[in-house]
Amino acid sequence: MTTPSSPPDAFAALRFPDFRRLLVASASASFAGTAFAVVIGYQVYALTRSPLMLGLLGVATALPTLSLALLGGHYADRLDRRRILLVTRALLVLGGLAFAALSQAGPATSVAGLFLLVVMLGFARGFGDPAASAFETRIVPPSVYVNASAWLGSVGQVAGILGPTLAGLFLARFEASGTYLLMAALYAASWLALRQMPRLPPTVSSREEGVRASIQAGLRFVRRDQVLFGSMALDLLAVLFGGALALLPVFATDILNVGPGGLGVLMAAPSVGALLVMLWMTRQPPLNRTGVWLVLSIAGFGLSMLLFGVSRVFWLSWLALALSGVFDGVNMLIRRAIVRTRTPDHMRGRVGAVSLVFIGTSNEIGALESGVASHYLGVVRATVLGGLLTVALAGGAAWRWRALMTWELRHEQGQQDPPPAA
Known part of the structure; x- marks a missing residue:
């Protein structure tokens, strides 16, 4: 699948320091996301004993992200993408802390409050995810895009394998509030890694065209x-x-x-x-x-x-x-x-x-x-x-x-x- 005259470098993307920082940021965010998926599903079902509520939880998670994704993409092409990521990751840190505080009530935790926080985190992702996908290409040259995608995808899959298991162990030991604190700490680590990366100015004028256009x-x-x-x-x-x-x-x-x-x-x-x-x-x-x-x-x-x-x-x-x-x-x-x-x-x-x-x-x-x-x-x-x-x-x-x-x-x-x- 590759040309014999140019053997690929498996570590090509990793030779760029900013990509290594991006990989740390992505890994931390991926593990935080898997921890959140485990704890919120377990907690909602424990509080309601209703499979229907789990279905509604999926809707509450996805709809805010999807509803703002196109608008988030517009601003990702108009503003500093790194700054967008810093702001949205900071909101995710605050969201994890808010979940932890709300969950201190144990069995008396408000399900409506949990759903409200889920929606708020979905809005943050709706703005942050388009900027994240666009930010990667400013870190490495075009010939390294595939290698960079493979490394970022590998990190996501490791999180998919290990994240639920580790989050489950953490949930059993420290309950929901402690697991949400773990989520906040992981998002904070992602924020710190992004903070060390250079500012990348937008490539077009913010007044080029209206939002709808x-x-x-x-x-x-x-x-x-x-x-x-x-x-x-x-x-x-x-x-x-x-x-x-x-x-x-x-x-x-x-x-x-x-x-x-x-x-x-x-x-x-x-x-x-x-x-x-x-x-x-x-x-x-x-x-x-x-x-x-x-x-x-x-x-x-x-x-x-x-x-x-x-x-x-x-x-x-x-x-x-x-x-x-x-x-x-x-x-x-x-x-x-x-x-x-x-x-x-x-x-x-x-x-x-x-x-x-x-x-x-x-x-x-x-x-x-x-x-x-x-x-x-x-x-x-x-x-x-x-x-x-x-x-x-x-x-x-x-x-x-x-x-x-x-x-x-x-x-x-x-x-x-x-x-x-x-």
Whole structure:
């Protein structure tokens, strides 16, 4: 997948000091996010004993982020992205402290208060996430984008594997309030790492165009680029129909009979697969036939979910989920590379916001689709049908988006890189 004349440097991005700081900031924020997901879900269910409240919690988490993402993308292209990140990470620190203070009441903790804080943190993410995706490309040169994405993705997958376990242990030892303090400390570490990085001025004038026109320009840019739009739409549809993670508790309890311990192992499997392939791609990035690899990864994801749906053996089910993570990791890295290499710097915030809307929406809607389909078809039929539809979508994408199929990353990467800063 790489040219023999130019062997890739697996540590290329790490040779830039500012990227190392960004990696620390990203790792701290990722672990904070996983800790928050564990503690808020556990706490809300302990207080209400209602699965419906868990569903509403997912909506309260996602909707504020998605509702402000496009506006956040506009300002990420108009203001200092580092300053946006510093402000939003500071708000997340304050949010963690507020959760800890509210949770001191124990069983008397206000559920409404928890939901209000969740919404407030969602607004902070809506402004911060587009700036974060745009900020990365100012730290490393174009030829290092894929390597940087692989390292950042690997950090996220490590957080996905270890974060829930560590947060669960912390929750058992220090209860909800102590775990929220851990979350605040991790976000504070992320803030400190960002604070050591240089200020990067905006690339366009803040008076270039109005907010509405700016957002519409970002949407038009994505829609007119067949490679950008196709990669985002394909990922959205694959997760919408092929994702079955929301059904894992049913498989663990009623089909595989492995209980809560087995459920945790199954939930970690996709992250294990994604981590392994991302580490491998630090040395073997998909430079040639990249679009083909993207479409094949979607087909592989669908086949993995098909295997998971028909499996009745725990180890085979775990392997199928791990393979789904491998294919999803390939898709994730290529999609991020497409966004970074095909977007001019003055549009990165808005394009990143559109990507966030696509990907952020797919998980929640996909969980809803899985639940409705399993209600009428049963969990096994729904999972198998979703896998088959995902494979069909990959075939449709290969026919519909020819520009995506012929796209190669090696043509996009810059050839002349500045030396790493001392």
